[in-house]
Structures are given as structure tokens and as C-alpha cells.
Amino acid sequence: xxxxxxxxxxxxxxxxxxxxxxxxxxxxxxxxxxxxxxxxxxxxxxxxxxxxxxxxxxxxxxxxxxxxxxxxxxxxxxxxxxxxxxxxxxxxxxxxxxxxxxxxxxxxxxxxxxxxxxxxxxxxxxxxxxxxxxxxxxxxxxxxxxxxxxxxxxxxxxxxxxxxxxxxxxxxxxxxxxxxxxxxxxxxxxxxxxxxxxxxxxxxxxxxxxxxxxxxxxxxxxxxxxxxxxxxxxxxxxxxxxxxxxxxxxxxxxxxxxxxxxxxxxxxxxxxxxxxxxxxxxxxxxxxxxxxxxxxxxxxxxxxxxxxxxxxxxxxxxxxxxxxxxxxxxxxxxxxxxxxxxxxx
Amino acid sequence: xxxxxxxxxxxxxxxxxxxxxxxxxxxxxxxxxxxxxxxxxxxxxxxxxxxxxxxxxxxxxxxxxxxxxxxxxxxxxxxxxxxxxxxxxxxxxxxxxxxxxxxxxxxxxxxxxxxxxxxxxxxxxxxxxxxxxxxxxxxxxxxxxxxxxxxxxxxxxxxxxxxxxxxxxxxxxxxxxxxxxxxxxxxxxxxxxxxxxxxxxxxxxxxxxxxxxxxxxxxxxxxxxxxxxxxxxxxxxxxxxxxxxxxxxxxxxxxxxxxxxxxxxxxxxxxxxxxxxxxxxxxxxxxxxxxxxxxxxxxxxxxxxxxxxxxxxxxxxxxxxxxxxxxxxxxxxxxxxxxxxxxxx
Numbered sequence: 014x015x016x017x018x019x020x021x022x023x024x025x026x027x028x029x030x031x032x033x034x035x036x037x038x039x040x041x042x043x044x045x046x047x048x049x050x051x052x053x054x055x056x057x058x059x060x061x062x063x064x065x066x067x068x069x070x071x072x073x074x075x076x077x078x079x080x081x082x083x084x085x086x087x088x089x090x091x092x093x094x095x096x097x098x099x100x101x102x103x104x105x106x107x108x109x110x111x112x113x114x115x116x117x118x119x120x121x122x123x124x125x126x127x128x129x130x131x132x133x134x135x136x137x138x139x140x141x142x143x144x145x146x147x148x149x150x151x152x153x154x155x156x157x158x159x160x161x162x163x164x165x166x167x168x169x170x171x172x173x174x175x176x177x178x179x180x181x182x183x184x185x186x187x188x189x190x191x192x193x194x195x196x197x198x199x200x201x202x203x204x205x206x207x208x209x210x211x212x213x214x215x216x217x218x219x220x221x222x223x224x225x226x227x228x229x230x231x232x233x234x235x236x237x238x239x240x241x242x243x244x245x246x247x248x249x250x251x252x253x254x255x256x257x258x259x260x261x262x263x264x265x266x267x268x269x270x271x272x273x274x275x276x277x278x279x280x281x282x283x284x285x286x287x288x289x290x291x292x293x294x295x296x297x298x299x300x301x302x303x304x305x306x307x308x309x310x311x312x313x314x315x316x317x318x319x320x321x322x323x324x325x326x327x328x329x330x331x332x333x334x335x336x337x338x339x340x341x342x343x344x345x346x347x348x349x350x351x352x353x354x355x356x357x358x
Numbered sequence: 359x360x361x362x363x364x365x366x367x368x369x370x371x372x373x374x375x376x377x378x379x380x381x382x383x384x385x386x387x388x389x390x391x392x393x394x395x396x397x398x399x400x401x402x403x404x405x406x407x408x409x410x411x412x413x414x415x416x417x418x419x420x421x422x423x424x425x426x427x428x429x430x431x432x433x434x435x436x437x438x439x440x441x442x443x444x445x446x447x448x449x450x451x452x453x454x455x456x457x458x459x460x461x462x463x464x465x466x467x468x469x470x471x472x473x474x475x476x477x478x479x480x481x482x483x484x485x486x487x488x489x490x491x492x493x494x495x496x497x498x499x500x501x502x503x504x505x506x507x508x509x510x511x512x513x514x515x516x517x518x519x520x521x522x523x524x525x526x527x528x529x530x531x532x533x534x535x536x537x538x539x540x541x542x543x544x545x546x547x548x549x550x551x552x553x554x555x556x557x558x559x560x561x562x563x564x565x566x567x568x569x570x571x572x573x574x575x576x577x578x579x580x581x582x583x584x585x586x587x588x589x590x591x592x593x594x595x596x597x598x599x600x601x602x603x604x605x606x607x608x609x610x611x612x613x614x615x616x617x618x619x620x621x622x623x624x625x626x627x628x629x630x631x632x633x634x635x636x637x638x639x640x641x642x643x644x645x646x647x648x649x650x651x652x653x654x655x656x657x658x659x660x661x662x663x664x665x666x667x668x669x670x671x672x673x674x675x676x677x678x679x680x681x682x683x684x685x686x687x688x689x690x691x692x693x694x695x696x697x698x699x700x701x702x703x
Binding site for chain 2: 162163175177179180182185186187189190191196197198201211280283284285287289290291292317318319320321322323326327
């Protein structure tokens with residue numbers, strides 16, 4: 014099926030003058046959809062699509078669906094793409110070395126050998142890592158990270174996730190928990206309880222959920238005038254984006270919540286930078302849509318709590334890839350593992 | 359001068375039946391003395407000694423003195439040791455890739471090309487890194503670290519230093535500042551000023567200097583009975599070891615200072631472990647002589663502020679190598695670079 018000429022792979026059934034493009038498959042498995050893309054060696058997405066995540070029967074159909082969809086996609090592309098390998102991101106605890114998803118509660122998975130099973134179905138090497146780590150790698154490679162070898166990514170969404178790239182590689186730590194920066198304690202006393210089992214985590218004050226909770230609590234104890242209160246009355250609830258929007262318009266209550274939340278974020282990022290010295294910090298997730306408003310609100314606290322050289326030199330940026338970060342990071346993983354085998358240690 | 363037989367290096371002037379042992383030179387340059395050792399591939403010290411650090415004329419004699427001393431030592435050992443390479447630790451900012459000490463204020467050095475100059479004098483490859491990083495590597499290899507690939511070392515001395523080993527390698531960060539955990543902010547408000555330019559750093563409350571300062575400040579405002587006060591009157595000052603000693607005997611004032619200092623240490627280490635997930639944390643430096651008393655005082659805070667899985671699984675240990683950590687870590691560096699060339703990226 015495949016021939017080689019001048020170092021380039023050609024499919025026999027491709028037109029003679031048609032160059033076959035080498036690509037990596039980037040796969041980002043979420044609880045609702047599986048995002049997939051074919052990505053070339055420069056990180057350009059050639060094709061992307063998604064399929065629903067079939068969680069029935071402990072998620073046993075997911076890998077088969079992914080393989081079928083990829084086969085269909087490469088067919089649709091008239092075989093002009095040659096898949097060199099695939100990277101897979103999944104939520105949960107991953108045995109990176111063996112490509113096994115030890116546990117992914119959202120998918121119903123326990124001990125799923127992604128690299129072995131999908132590798133056999135696709136006929137190419139498959140590598141797996143945590144989805145937050147791969148989103149960090151995506152932003153590093155083609156997003157706001159500017160291909161920095163030392164980068165810290167934080168995702169402010171429903172929760173707070175993160176990934177650390179150091180010396181060009183994803184940090185995993187002893188049990189794969191490295192990068193779980195959402196559970197850094199920021200409130201030593203009186204913090205809200207967190208899903209992780211402790212309290213006062215960054216996630217309780219800087220996630221979308223945490224910001225909304227703080228707004229609701231503040232409104233419960235607030236007798237004055239605030240547009241936030243009107244929004245709560247009209248919508249029956251308050252979301253983080255409302256808090257940022259009203260703060261931008263000058264609402265004092267909303268501003269105080271943004272200040273408090275971003276003070277904790279700045280404190281946490283400063284201390285991480287003091288100890289890890291990344292070149293770039295990339296802030297993503299839904300809350301990061303506040304953009305410059307968010308950066309401005311956290312910059313004072315970041316500067317105040319950073320070693321002066323760190324405060325001066327660390328670039329803090331808003332993520333640029335959105336939902337594509339995961340598939341691009343997954344392709345980066347496959348490329349990195351296939352090009353530098355020692356990186357797979 | 360050198361012959362090879364059965365894969366073993368022999369010196370011609372060694373006795374025929376005398377096996378020449380391969381060793382690494384570990385060199386730890388401090389402001390007062392240079393510690394040196396010959397260390398075999400298993401990390402055993404065969405010989406160690408020190409020479410004064412000659413800081414005259416911007417430290418221009420230091421490298422020559424080191425080379426002369428090493429030549430003398432290998433002569434003293436009747437040429438039965440064959441030096442494969444050397445590692446050098448120095449205080450300050452190091453360009454690790456090129457082996458250049460960019461600045462070491464304590465030595466009077468600016469842009470000293472240690473790898474090139476000492477490499478030429480010794481005729482073997484020479485590698486350099488920050489002394490705190492190499493102390494961490496020493497404890498990892500032969501000390502309390504049990505050769506863990508993911509390890510955090512903290513040194514509680516005059517200041518607070520640290521080193522991070524992740525995935526088996528020393529983390530440097532973008533500008534070589536990774537591991538500077540002494541400047542993590544622990545007091546957001548009202549902290550004491552730190553040498554780094556900000557305030558409320560871990561160093562201000564958990565170094566020997568910081569603990570002594572806290573004791574003196576507490577005594578200034580204290581009217582009751584405390585053995586600490588008697589010690590201050592008798593000695594004219596208070597040292598950290600007095601605080602730990604009196605706390606161990608039940609002195610309430612001393613105990614409250616130990617509690618406060620170790621609460622901050624536990625908080626900091628918990629947050630570092632939450633984000634880096636090391637297998638082992640090794641605590642060294644003069645303050646660590648308090649041993650089990652220190653561990654006990656910080657454990658509550660560490661557990662309270664750690665993700666439950668981290669609290670359960672992370673081993674916290676007192677360093678075991680003392681002043682040898684630096685030379686052993688320096689030998690580890692040389693061994694690692696020579697055995698795995700890709701690690702020198």
C-alpha cells in the first residue's frame with residue numbers, strides 16, 4: 014500500500030504526483046465528545062472533527078469508535094495523509110509509561126490499555142497522557158507558549174487544572190499528579206470545601222464555579238445596590254462571566270470579587286514561578302475569556318509575591334488555542350515520542 | 359600512560375595486578391572552603407578533603423588551586439584512580455549548558471568558564487551546576503532520597519535553599535532559578551523583609567536566621583518566664599538550635615515559635631508537593647538537626663494542606679549526607695552527563 018521515494022511516503026493508490034503528507038492524529042477524549050484532528054509536523058491542523066463519547070458499558074465502545082472514525086477520516090482524505098502516530102489525552106490518572114488509563118471516572122474507564130488497543134487498531138504507535146498536560150503542551154507548541162521549554166499552564170474552568178512543562182518535557186511526578194495546581198491551598202483558614210477533600214484550594218476561589226459561589230455568598234450578605242443582584246434575580250443564578258462583565262462596568266461588589274479571586278491566582282502563580290521559573294505562564298479555560306481584564310486584576314498580586322527577577326521576566330499570557338489545545342498537544346506528544354525516543358523514559 | 363585490558367583501565371606505572379578504579383571528582387566550591395572528593399560509580403567516597411577558597415583577585419586562583427589539589431590527590435593515591443570526569447557546584451547563577459558561572463557573589467566570580475578552564479587543566483569533561491541543586495542530587499543518589507526520580511530537597515540553613523529533581527533530572531527553569539523555594543511567599547501581609555527584595559518569604563520564618571529573629575522579637579514583647587530569655591541574657595543572643603532545644607524541654611514560648619515556623623514550612627512543602635508530586639522530600643541544613651522534632655512539628659500542617667493522596671504517599675525525610683551532599687551530587691552530575699549524553703540538553 015505504501016512506497017517510499019526520495020524519503021517521502023507515497024500511497025500506491027494516490028496520484029503519482031501527489032505527495033503524501035505525514036501527520037499525527039491528535040485525540041482528546043472528554044466526557045461528552047471525543048475531539049480528533051490530523052496535524053502535520055509543524056503543528057498545523059489539516060482536518061478536525063468530533064464524535065460523541067459513548068459511555069455505555071463502562072466506555073468499552075470508545076476506542077473502537079475512535080479507530081473507526083479515524084479510518085473513515087483518512088479514507089475521506091483520499092489517502093493523502095500518512096499517520097505516523099497518535100497521541101491521546103484523557104481525563105484522570107494515566108500510567109504514561111505504558112499508555113494505560115488507570116482510572117477516568119468521567120468515561121467509566123478502569124485500566125484501559127489505550128496505547129496497546131488503539132495502537133493495534135490503527136497500526137501506528139499510540140501515546141497517552143492526562144488531558145490537562147496535553148492542553149499545556151498544545152499551548153506550548155502552537156499557542157501562547159511560543160514553544161517555550163519551560164512553561165506553566167493553568168486552566169480556569171469548572172475546576173482549575175494545570176500542566177507543567179520543564180526542560181521541554183511534561184512533568185508527571187511520582188504518581189502522575191504533577192501539575193494539579195488547582196489544589197494548591199490559598200486560604201489557610203476558613204476556605205470553602207473542595208472536591209479533593211481539603212479546603213481553601215485555588216479551585217474554590219479561581220474556577221468559574223468558585224467565582225460564582227463567592228458572588229452568591231457576597232450577595233447573600235449584601236444590602237446595597239449592585240447590578241449583580243439584578244442579574245441574579247433575573248436569571249435565578251450568577252455565573253463567573255457576569256461577575257467579570259459587571260466588574261468591567263464598575264460595579265463595586267463584582268469588582269471586589271474579581272480582585273479577591275485574582276489576588277489568590279496571582280499569589281499562587283507567583284509562588285509556582287518562584288520555585289519553577291517558567292518562561293511563560295498561559296492562562297486558559299472559560300474564565301480566561303476575561304482576557305486583559307483578568308491579567309490586569311492578577312498582575313499586582315503576581316508582582317508583589319514574585320522574586321523581583323521572576324516578576325520582571327515571566328510572561329503571562331491568555332491561551333489562544335481554545336478547544337484545539339488538547340488535540341494539538343496530543344499530536345505534539347506523538348511527535349516528541351517518535352522523534353526523541355529517550356523522551357519516553 | 360594508560361592501557362586497557364579486559365575493558366578495565368590500567369595505568370602503566372601501577373602494579374600489574376592492580377586494578378585502576380574509575381572515579382568521578384566531586385567539587386563543591388563554597389565561600390570559605392572548596393570540598394573535594396573522589397567518588398566511584400556507585401557513589402562511594404574513596405577520598406575527600408578540602409582546601410581554603412582563595413578569594414583574592416576576584417577568585418582567579420580558585421580553579422588553579424582545585425586542579426593542583428586534584429593532581430596531588432591522584433598522585434597520593436598512586437595512580438590507582440582514573441578520573442572519568444568532574445562535577446562542580448558553586449553558589450550563584452550558573453549557565454549549566456555551557457558550564458559558566460555567570461555570577462557567584464561569594465566567590466567574586468563573574469563569567470568564569472568552569473567547564474572549559476577546569477576541563478583543560480584536568481583533561482576530563484567538567485560539568486557545573488548550582489550548589490543547592492547538587493546537594494539535592496547528592497541526597498537523591500546516596501542520601502535520604504533512595505535514588506527517587508522525583509524529589510524535592512530543602513535546605514534550612516542561614517537561608518533557605520532548595521533543589522527539584524523531576525523525571526530523574528535537575529530542574530533549572532528558564533533562567534536557572536528553579537528550586538529557589540526559600541522565596542516562596544508564606545505571609546501575604548506583615549511578613550519580615552527578605553534579602554531577595556520582597557517580604558514574608560519562607561526564608562524569613564524557616565531559616566536558622568528567621569527562627570532566631572522570631573525568637574528575639576517574641577522575647578521583646580514577652581513578660582513571662584521563659585528559659586529562652588535566660589539563654590539570651592547569658593549568651594547575648596538566641597540561635598535556632600536554642601529554640602528547638604527549649605521547645606523540646608516544654609518551654610511554651612519556644613514551642614510556639616517552632617510551631618509557627620514549621621506551620622509555614624509544612625504549608626509550603628504541601629503546596630509544592632500538590633503541584634510537583636515528588637516521591638520524597640528531603641530536609642537538610644543546620645535546622646534539620648532537630649530531626650524528628652522538626653518533622654513532627656511540620657507534619658500536621660503538611661497533611662492539612664496536601665491533597666489527601668499526596669499527604670498519604672509523600673515521604674518526608676531528614677537529609678543524611680551533611681556536608682558530603684554537594685560533592686556526591688557533583689559526582690552524580692558528571693556520571694549522569696557522561697553516561698546519558700542526551701541528559702546534557
